[in-house]
Amino acid sequence: MRSKAEVVVVGGGIMGLAIAYNLARHHGVREITVVEKSYLCGGASGRNGGGVRAQWSSGVNVRLMRESIALCEDFAREMRINVWFRQGGYLFLARSEEKRRALEASVAVQREEGLKTRMLGPAEAKKIVPELSVEGVVAASYNPTDGVVFPWPFVWGYAEGARRLGVEIATHTEVTGFRTKGPRIEAVETNRGVIETGAVVNAAGAWSPQVAKMLGVDLPNRPHRHEICSTEPLKPWLQPLVADLGNGLYFSQSMRGEIVGGISNEQVPPGLNMDSSSEFLRRYAKALTELVPRLGQVKVLRQWAGCYDLTPDANPIVGEVDSVERFYQASGFMGHGFMMAPVIGKRLARLIATGEEDPLFSQWNLRRFREGRLLSEAMIIG
Ligand SMILES: Cc1cc2nc3c(=O)[nH]c(=O)nc-3n(C[C@H](O)[C@H](O)[C@H](O)COP(=O)(O)OP(=O)(O)OC[C@H]3O[C@@H](n4cnc5c(N)ncnc54)[C@H](O)[C@@H]3O)c2cc1C
Structure with missing residues (x-):
């Protein structure tokens, strides 16, 4: 495993892999390590219904999902894998x-x-x-x-696409802690060694609060x-x-x-x-x-x-947190993170690489809970 990376992604589910792939493919970030404590598809990304829809109650979700469906339509060709999209x-x-x-x-x-x-x-x-x-x-x-995909080849497609671009995917490797200096991250500690880095993406799905806690950040998920x-x-x-x-x-x-x-x-x-x-x-x-x-x-x-x-308001938590520099969140996706991963991967990678806030999901920042700006979404299944 690399001992140094530009970006470390915690979690090798669809979200972490989509972010890593887009960072490498569209922003030329070469040294990326995805750290996954289990096997690929071990988390929710290998256990879901594969539903992909643009029927939402908020304009933001409809717009994001229109873009995501377009990415799904092109996924098999781009990734050279059949994802059974119907x-x-x-x-x-x-x-x-x-x-x-x-x-x-x-x-x-x-x-x-x-x-x-x-x-x-x-x-x-x-x-x-x-x-x-x-x-x-x-x-x-x-x-x-709207439609359905077969989730496993979708995950494998991103993983193989990312590997081809030099992304390292360390499975059966668990993030156990972080080394910091003031508000900056200096390294990620795992059960297989330490990776020096200044940027970390928390894409640990339902385990995201545990990972955030290691850096003193409380997620309400x-x-x-x-x-x-x-x-x-x-x-x-x-x-x-x-x-x-x-x-x-x-x-x-x-x-x-x-x-x-x-x-x-x-x-x-x-x-x-x-x-x-x-x-x-x-x-x-x-x-x-x-x-x-x-x-x-x-x-x-x-x-x-x-x-x-x-999450308390049925909307995800995406973007940088205030208390730790370059600690990005991509969690709280309820029962629709799979379908959102193509568009979030693309747009969050841009934010990480360029620092430009994305107007579509800037409202999903963690600070909305502190500031009492809760959002809503009526079209939730489950
Ligand atoms: C039954 C079910 C049905 C669903 N149906 C749909 C659907 O039809 N459509 C849809 O879009 N979504 C659906 N979802 C939701 C969707 O599966 C999730 O939103 C999505 O897969 C989340 O992806 P993720 O990458 O964020 O999380 P995950 O896939 O859970 O990945 C997180 C990864 O982080 C790893 N990890 C955790 N802690 C650590 C650590 N300390 N160190 C290293 N790795 C760590 C975990 O092992 C895991 O693999 C469904 C979910 C379920 C459970």
């Missing part, structure tokens, strides 16, 4: 007047930003997915350019277990990812034919827990077969869990 749309379902109003407000924002999202009635939603039982559904929204499962492969029949805003159920069909999905559960206590439970399967199966009765016969082949990285 744009079958996202279909959101509302079951109350309150949710319908929230959907309508979000759709208005999306259309102002140039998306072709449409509000639909239950019968129109059924035209898109004829197998749905739309009893109790009052409205839906649909954007045809909370880890929260989310479970998910995959069925036997079926003939292709489901185009969009379906998300029910009533109970937090979501599911899509992968290009390999599996139905991949989960359901939110607010009863799960916060914590870095990645165990699987039979309670999840029971809740998920009940909600899924109520919505799509024909799925009652399908067999679940695999279930697993990962951690969402939650």
